[in-house]
Amino acid sequence: MILQSLELKDFRNYESLSLQLSPQVTIFVGQNAQGKTNVLESILMLALAKSHRAGRDSEMIRWGADFASVSGVVERNQRNYSLDLKILPRGKKVRVNGLEKRKMSDFIGHLNVVLFAPEDLMLVKGAPQARRRFLDMELGQMSPQYLYNLAQYQKVLQQRNNILKDSERMDAGLVGTLSVWDEQLVEYGAKIIRKRLEFVEKIQQFSADIHQRITSGREELTLQYKSSLLENENCSGSLADFFREQLLSRQKDDFRRGSTSVGPHRDDIEVQINQQNVHTFGSQGQQRTAALSMKLAEIELIRHEVGEYPVLLLDDVLSELDEMRQLHLLESMGERVQTLITTTMTYGLQELMQEKAVVYRVMGGSIDRT
Ligand SMILES: Nc1ncnc2c1ncn2[C@@H]1O[C@H](COP(=O)(O)OP(=O)(O)OP(=O)(O)O)[C@@H](O)[C@H]1O
Ligand SMILES: [Mg+2]
Structure with a gap:
């Protein structure tokens, strides 16, 4: 276009x-x-x-x-x-x-559009927040529904966290009020995670090819969506059920921390080169090249999804x-x-x-x- x-x-x-x-x-x-x-x-x-x-x-x-x-x-x-x-x-x-x-x-x-700014070179080296922003920006412009779910999720999360910060409520046995928010958090959160899993799988293909070309075949790049929900177990049931269970089992902890410890707002993309985590083990140059490959992959993905280059x-x-x-x-x-x-x-x-x-x-x- x-x-x-x-x-x-x-x-x-x-x-x-x-x-x-x-x-x-x-x-x-x-x-x-x-x-x-x-x-x-x-x-x-x-x-x-x-x-x-x-x-x-x-x-x-x-x-x-x-x-x-x-x-x-x-x-x-x-x-x-x-x-x-x-x-x-x-x-x-x-x-x-x-x-x-x-x-x-x-x-x-x-x-x-695909915007590439100097801070994007920190996409791999930087904090998980940068990689979540990457997901949200790209999914957001391809799917208005995603944007809507994300906005709703953030609103509900804020309200849930407000309750968690109010420790008197826990003492007064008002934990029940949480479940109203939990239900909505689960509904929007599961949709967000599902979309992100799909997105990372798709972009993985493109970025691996591009990365291989830039490094003349020396490096194999893999991307994997890392959900705080799916950290220890494989999710066999529905994502929503799994999310709900996790919220419940971490409730006490969450009250102590005053915030919600699990959900798409805590998720990340793990970036590996030749099976090693680039965030931890990569050189500066590898981290930059991986970031470049991911951004260039966005261009190809948009072309694939909407039929024209951004x-x-x-x-x-x-x-x-x-x-x-x-x-x-x-x-x-x-x-x-x-x-x-x-x-x-x-x-x-x-x-x-x-x-x-x-x-x-x-x-x-x-x-x-x-
Ligand atoms: N709401 C505003 N109204 C008027 N001027 C503004 C407003 N917001 C920002 N600016 C001006 O825009 C300028 C910054 O523009 P911009 O960020 O596009 O610069 P740039 O050319 O990209 O510079 P650099 O090379 O440093 O990145 C600032 O110096 C600021 O004074
Ligand atoms: Mg500028």
Whole structure:
């Protein structure tokens, strides 16, 4: 799919911006703090209605302005979709082809993106949270239902934890009130885990192939979803039953800790190279290559699931990779994947890329064609 154009009004440091994008490569060059990442963030908003870095949506409204808006035209399956998103101090409004959608899930998924930012190089080395975010971002844009289940799960989890923190309740024998929350937690949690298991199994295939290519056949990459639920036993019954049992058997413990010790919010992906855990035993370079393989696998998976390649957003990552990995990144997208790249410098990008690419210069919230 191709994002043809982008229009911003009062988004971050852009008062007004209108851009045509290359169907192949567009490069945004500029010094620090000029608004390069802001452009990619706005595109992420069109895809996911969620930013990868803003704590609150309202942070994206240009200081002093009443609201922000992001619009774009996406071409997919030979059809054009115009997407509009308006960020108000409280809440968002979205439209597809001019029609307002009341549910975010009717908006999300018209545009698919894979964002690769410097922090993604920590995907394997970093804490489990980074890998859960990876799962949630990708599953979220392919499945609105997943996003819904996740939001519900988090809400219920919060409420359950509030009760767990209130130790007087346990003393007063109010443990029974937990079971109401447990039921909902089990319902949404089991759905989330099932989807994630499926996803990791699929992405495993793609990432193993890619990793093998990058390492010239020397390394075998395997990914496995590690659920806190399934840690010790194989789950023979239904996931839901298993989850329910675990919540019950850990209830006393959970009250002591004041939080819920089991569920998808504690899960992880185990990444292995040649049967060794990369998080623990991998070298820095292996960890980065594994992260790169996983991100590139996302591109292939989206293509497999939705029938078209997503738009690839590379935020300042080329300079973080050595030449061999740069080459793999650029080669693997080739002509097939529309790619937007931000960088502080033009050298380091291959000359060929520059010839093919549309290059924009970003300066203090305005963008000019070079
Ligand atoms: N709501 C806002 N209103 C106005 N300006 C904002 C807002 N939010 C952020 N900014 C400005 O945007 C700038 C950052 O833009 P951005 O993160 O896109 O920079 P960048 O070009 O990616 O820089 P770097 O190369 O350091 O990553 C900040 O300096 C900040 O002043
Ligand atoms: Mg940036």
